[in-house]
Amino acid sequence: MSQPGLFISFEGIDGSGKSTQARLLAETLEARGIDVVLTREPGGSPGAEEIRALVLQGDPDRWSARTEILLFTAARRDHLERTIQPALDAGKVVICDRFADSTRMYQGLSRGDLRAMVDQLHSLMIGVEPDMTILIDMDPAKGLSRALSRQTVEERFEDFGEDLQKAMRAGFLALAKEYAARFEVIDGAREIDEVAGDVLAVVQTRLEKAVQS
Known part of the structure; x- marks a missing residue:
């Protein structure tokens, strides 16, 4: 089944379930014969994965x-060059667990008024936005509890606590309004299958539009 390249990012606070939903979407599209690349940020390429260990x-x-903004931008550039752009050029659907919107929030908003710096670096070094962004919305307290229960070594941002998660949720919802043309907000406080059904529905609509254009 031939499809034009489509770049989909998933965003949300820690513990929102976005990684699970990204994986489920990839599995569903692959089962339908669509060529999918499932990737993540920071990471998604060998160099970017090395930077991931530094920042998380x-x-x-x-x-x-x-410093975090510079590190994330460097990782994103490598990811774009080695993974994302080649896949899009080959007509694949790229599903990415986080992209630039996370940097706009975590470094640009929550840790200082550095949003303009993030956007300037993004414009200079990346210059690409997803075709669509799926925001999995979640109560900050519940999300943080989920995130901490995973007990991984990558807990640096979870350690900032619930206040950060509250700021992130508000910031992501504001971004969804700012970039309304590409954002879809999905309620993540439901059963996994229910959320996955809504995600698939909005993605199918975008795929149909991409084929028609």
Whole structure:
């Protein structure tokens, strides 16, 4: 089944279930014969995965917000060059667990008024936005509880606590209004299958539009 390239990102606070929904969407589309690349940020390419270990592990104050912006942008550039753009050029559907909107929130908004810096670097070094962004919305307290229960070594941002999660949720919802043409907000406080059904429905609509255009 031939499809034009389509770039889909998933966003949301920690513990919102976005990674699960990204995986389920990829599995469903693949079962329908669509060529899918499932990837993540930070990471998704060998160099970017090395940077992932630097930014997601260690003490919460390990890096300043400005340093984090540079590290995330470097990882994203490598990811774009080696994974995302080649897949899109080949007509594949790229499903990415987080992209630039996470940097706009975590580094650009929550850790200082650095949103303009994030956008400037993004324009200069990345220059690409997803065709659609699925925001899995979740209560901050419930999301943080879920995230901490995973007990992984990548808990640096969870360690900032519930206040950060509250700021992130508000920020993501504001981004959804700012970029309304590409955002779809899905209620994540339901059974996994219910959320997955809504995700698939909005993606199918975008795929149909892409084929027609």
